[in-house]
Amino acid sequence: MTLGIKAVSKNFGGIHALQKASLDIKKGSITAIIGPNGSGKSTLFHVISNIIKKDGGKIEFEGKDISELADFSIARTGVARTFQEVRLFKNLTIKDHLAIAISVDDECLLKNAISKPDIDEAKIKEALRLVNLDKPLNTYATDLSYGQRKLLDLAVALAKPHSLLMLDEPVAGVNPRLRKEIKAILRTLKKKGETILLIEHDMNFVMDLADDVYVLDEGRVIAQGKPKVIQKNKKVLDAYLGE
């Protein structure tokens, strides 16, 4: 098991965003979290990264309790993630983005001021090749289309040293062609042995992609299992599809 989420709760005033949600993410698998709007999917991601403090429960990553770590420390343990809205550095280039993701010693002021460490161009090119983003490295993030920004966002998460990749709605707002492309990228990543935790609003997108699916509704895990089983689960159909 790579990530263990045990009875995690989060309340916003009177709203129960997460109610004792428990999930196990297996190494080398794609696990999808699905659920209707407001079911707590993104809150769960924020709680795992400790961007939002949980009210109760425990989160273990590779056997270590990461519940009390700061958000940047959790990232350093090997958790890479994207957000529902693309978060890029608008005044930086593609190369800058990937160099930041790859570097581990760029926070040292003296070392950087005295000698300029080399950027590993091969790693940058590999990250871009994986997501099929073919743009000049000196292109600014603001000069990219929405789809290209989505791909750069994914490339940045991939370039960051990690053992778990958390993707929050990677195909939200993209055209059908890019949607297929991203699905193919995720399949390639799975073949490479990546552990991926994926939030997706659209159930069909994950059905032939994920190994395991968790369904959230009103902050609770209402179902868990293989996609084919989930598709036929009555509770899921009632809560998620409103049927």
Next chain:
Amino acid sequence: MIENYILHILILMSIYSIFAVSYNVALGYAGLLNLGHVAFFGLGAYTSALLTKAGVPFVVAFICAGVIAAVFGYLLVYLTRELKGDYLVLATLGFSFVFTSLMLNWRWLTRGPLGLPGIAKPNIFGLVIKGNLMYFIFVLIIAAICLYIMWRIVSSPFGRLLEATRDDELGLRVLGKNTFNLKAKAMTVSAFFAGLAGSLFAHYISYIDPGTFYIMEIILILSIVIIGGVASFKGSIVGTIILILLPELLRFLSISSSILGPLRQMLYAVVLLGLLMYRPRGIFGRVDLE
């Protein structure tokens, strides 16, 4: 006479270029809108003046000016670490008021509103920097060194992280970067060089009082950075040249000195407004000030 006047302008440009670029490190690169920067300049000036008056060699006092300002720079970031946006701006403005108030009321040390007169010219291992030409060469060398170090910092991978902090702090934290440390380092560096500029200023002018480091000075330095361009190194230098030269033109008009001061402030305001309307990124800027 005219030579001395030109040298005086060049000396001020050199000192203010350090001051302005140091401000740009925090404001332009790290995105810290700090209205207390003038307090670091003042801290450097007072530290250096008081230490040399107490018999401490200039070189030691000069370094202490930077270090003391840097310590307060770190403290300011630490104390305001939970604040963002307008609240941070107000807190930093408050810091500059606290500094002015302390310098006004800590009379046994600073002589309060009477200020500190007779600040000695720099004595570097027996070589006294006297006369405007010598002082200009001295500050030009110091400015070149300071600007080179700051340029190395902002153009390094560390500088790239500062820019990323300015653009999206949360996005950077989830990449495993400690943005509090980055901001603290940026402010410490910024305050250090502002302190050095303050020391150079005090030993050149030879008299300082709390009014020298009041709010008007931050408007000048903010105008320099905005006019030159936020996050532009050369912009801060060009901005310094423009805003030091512009008010000097007023001297050639036959206006009484009581009108000259306010007119200078009005000139800064007109230039700033005009630029914000027609060229919001400044002359060399590539980043919007948000």
